[in-house]
Amino acid sequence: GQQLNQSPQSMFIQEGEDVSMNCTSSSIFNTWLWYKQEPGEGPVLLIALYKAGELTSNGRLTAQFGITRKDSFLNISASIPSDVGIYFCAAAWNYGQNFVFGPGTRLSVLP
């Protein structure tokens, strides 16, 4: 079945550093989403991407829809302690009913 791979699985960074994580697939998608989940909470949508090559920002977060339509990356600039959480990518094809989720990248920010 379709699967998404996320890397890295986890990362420990110093406060103030920039973060980069990515999501890849062997299949083509035309929707890529990035979510953040904090402990005991549901995932919260951060950025949605609908067009190959699209680069979208949300505050300190920037995400891009890869031109091959098989990947996406998320960057966080100048990390702060509240950035801690698990970041999930999700993808869908042609607004189909189902989303495919990646296994997540766990981010820890050290003061």
Next chain:
Amino acid sequence: SQTIHQWPATLVQPVGSPLSLECTVEGTSNPNLYWYRQAAGRGLQLLFYSIGIGQISSEVPQNLSASRPQDRQFILSSKKLLLSDSGFYLCAWRNTGEGQAFFGQGTRLTVV
């Protein structure tokens, strides 16, 4: 604006007992609705999705079932819980034809 409500937030149930988790969406019509399960420290596993009243698709065969008795209500049930049913259950919705999906706050289920 649209909101999603999921309850209860936490639940401790004995093995063999029944389960009913409820999810409702406000502010939209005919949404696609989803139930996911998340094991501790793991990703999201799609359990069921629904594109309309009474229309349920199952992604993973198990002792859980889902129902959609009303347009904006999605229920996850079990007749007899197993220890392996423990986890964090998430409901999500999406408008048909739109890419973004939104999640509820989740229910932490512990089967003892």
